[in-house]
Amino acid sequence: MILAQQFGFLDEYAKKEIRRTSLKAVAIPGYQVPYSSREMPMGRGFGTGGLQLTLALIGAGEVLKVIDQGSDDSVNAVNLRSFIEMTCPGVGTTRVTGEADLIQSRHRIPEKPLREDQLLVLQVPYPDPLVVVEASEEKRKQLHGEADYSRLLVKLYEDIVKFDEITISHRYPTRINDHYVIDPSPIPRWDVPKLHMSKALVLLGAGREKKIYAVPPYTKAEPLAFEDKPFRVEAFLDEQGRRRACARCGCDNSFLDEYVDSNSGEQVYRCSDADWCDEQLARQTAAEVIYG
Amino acid sequence: MLEVSAIWTAHVQQQNYRALLDAISHPGRVKSILHQQGGLASLAVLATLLDAEVSLADPDDLLEAEDWPLLQASAAAPGEADYILCRGNRAARFQPKLGSLPSPERSATLIIYVDSLHRGELKLSLKGPGVNGNADCSIAGLDPDWIRRREEWVCGYPLGVDLLLVDDSAVLALPRTTKVEVA
Numbered sequence: 001m002i003l004a005q006q007f008g009f010l011d012e013y014a015k016k017e018i019r020r021t022s023l024k025a026v027a028i029p030g031y032q033v034p035y036s037s038r039e040m041p042m043g044r045g046f047g048t049g050g051l052q053l054t055l056a057l058i059g060a061g062e063v064l065k066v067i068d069q070g071s072d073d074s075v076n077a078v079n080l081r082s083f084i085e086m087t088c089p090g091v092g093t094t095r096v097t098g099e100a101d102l103i104q105s106r107h108r109i110p111e112k113p114l115r116e117d118q119l120l121v122l123q124v125p126y127p128d129p130l131v132v133v134e135a136s137e138e139k140r141k142q143l144h145g146e147a148d149y150s151r152l153l154v155k156l157y158e159d160i161v162k163f164d165e166i167t168i169s170h171r172y173p174t175r176i177n178d179h180y181v182i183d184p185s186p187i188p189r190w191d192v193p194k195l196h197m198s199k200a201l202v203l204l205g206a207g208r209e210k211k212i213y214a215v216p217p218y219t220k221a222e223p224l225a226f227e228d229k230p231f232r233v234e235a236f237l238d239e240q241g242r243r244r245a246c247a248r249c250g251c252d253n254s255f256l257d258e259y260v261d262s263n264s265g266e267q268v269y270r271c272s273d274a275d276w277c278d279e280q281l282a283r284q285t286a287a288e289v290i291y292g
Numbered sequence: 293m294l295e296v297s298a299i300w301t302a303h304v305q306q307q308n309y310r311a312l313l314d315a316i317s318h319p320g321r322v323k324s325i326l327h328q329q330g331g332l333a334s335l336a337v338l339a340t341l342l343d344a345e346v347s348l349a350d351p352d353d354l355l356e357a358e359d360w361p362l363l364q365a366s367a368a369a370p371g372e373a374d375y376i377l378c379r380g381n382r383a384a385r386f387q388p389k390l391g392s393l394p395s396p397e398r399s400a401t402l403i404i405y406v407d408s409l410h411r412g413e414l415k416l417s418l419k420g421p422g423v424n425g426n427a428d429c430s431i432a433g434l435d436p437d438w439i440r441r442r443e444e445w446v447c448g449y450p451l452g453v454d455l456l457l458v459d460d461s462a463v464l465a466l467p468r469t470t471k472v473e474v475a
Binding site: 006007008012013015016017019020021022023024026027028029031033034056057058059060138141142144145146177179180201216217218219220 | 302303305306307309310312313316317318340341342343345346392393394395396397401421422423424449450454467468469
């Protein structure tokens with residue numbers, strides 16, 4: 001078969017624009033840099049922002065991991081991975097976090113801490129955290145420039161008045177390098193602290209909204225909170241107040257997904273990060289072999 | 293048959309882009325640039341980033357006439373250009389565009405040609421995003437006046453300029469967020 005398109009699907013002009021944009025994004029941490037966002041052979045909203053970044057970044061010989069909600073086997077991850085395999089000959093793919101040079105992810109940051117030589121691309125549906133308090137983009141850009149987030153803080157305060165805590169479960173507004181507040185994509189609260197002083201560069205791409213932004217390595221990333229209402233992550237406590245563990249690997253320090261057992265109707269909790277769960281399981285099996 | 297250097301090919305530009313991305317993510321880190329034998333690494337940097345959508349200023353005439361059609365960028369005065377190529381051993385003589393508060397990305401990227409990024413009389417200590425604690429670098433062929441002028445340009449964050457220092461074979465980035473102290 002002769003490939004009808006060039007390496008990486010996008011034409012070189014599209015890649016250059018994404019490359020220029022991503023360099024600006026790193027230079028101005030958290031600022032949403034506009035770009036043209038080309039048509040991709042899939043609907044906007046299916047990870048085209050992340051995909052365009054990956055295609056502009058990746059080169060032959062590199063190894064890519066694609067995850068959707070922590071799993072390499074969800075439909076979005078499978079489709080994106082096979083598209084990249086088809087259009088980028090010479091690129092390897094993996095499911096193992098530690099083996100990947102580039103990781104494209106939807107809604108999760110891997111549990112295994114990333115290294116300096118790795119790069120995380122997050123797919124973003126709604127890039128602007130100010131959209132809930134200001135409809136005009138022109139005004140939002142001014143507010144971002146001035147780092148004026150008072151209306152967002154009022155919104156969080158209203159939550160506290162009504163519910164006695166901030167109720168945002170994902171897309172938690174996070175301040176980068178003491179200036180811009182970003183929407184860190186629909187990652188759970190659990191993943192937000194991983195952005196703070198991360199060893200790996202994190203690039204965020206919103207294809208439909210035509211924005212690219214970044215959290216550079218070793219950069220402050222602080223979730224918005226109040227002194228007397230500090231930010232907290234999901235606790236995963238059971239009725240007795242004990243930390244729930246993964247039903248498969250027994251891990252009690254990972255982000256858990258809740259399932260309902262179709263036979264018994266019981267709630268079951270499992271690691272959301274499939275590779276992390278496999279790794280914990282393999283470690284236990286190895287330990288059992290050694291210690292009997 | 294037209295023969296062009298590898299710096300104009302997609303594969304080399306992808307690798308040079310990753311070197312630039314790594315450099316700007318880690319201010320002070322020296323990254324090798326694939327470039328033409330005997331040619332300027334700064335030309336390879338421009339080849340990686342530029343096309344007809346952006347403008348370039350070359351106030352020190354570092355480019356050859358035949359480079360311009362390949363770069364495709366439109367020529368602009370340093371005060372209006374998106375990218376400015378200049379010599380480090382002469383003090384800055386222009387005011388680059390710094391962007392605006394709502395659109396700080398509409399600012400210039402300076403590609404400054406220096407003698408060496410590995411050893412030199414100008415010792416800098418860097419702090420800020422991308423730097424794990426402190427980073428030191430020593431540069432030859434950069435007039436200290438550049439650092440003073442840069443201070444003026446970047447003091448109104450998020451407005452500012454981003455500097456790419458390039459010697460014969462490598463690049464080192466000083467994005468606007470980096471705090472630079474002359475040691």
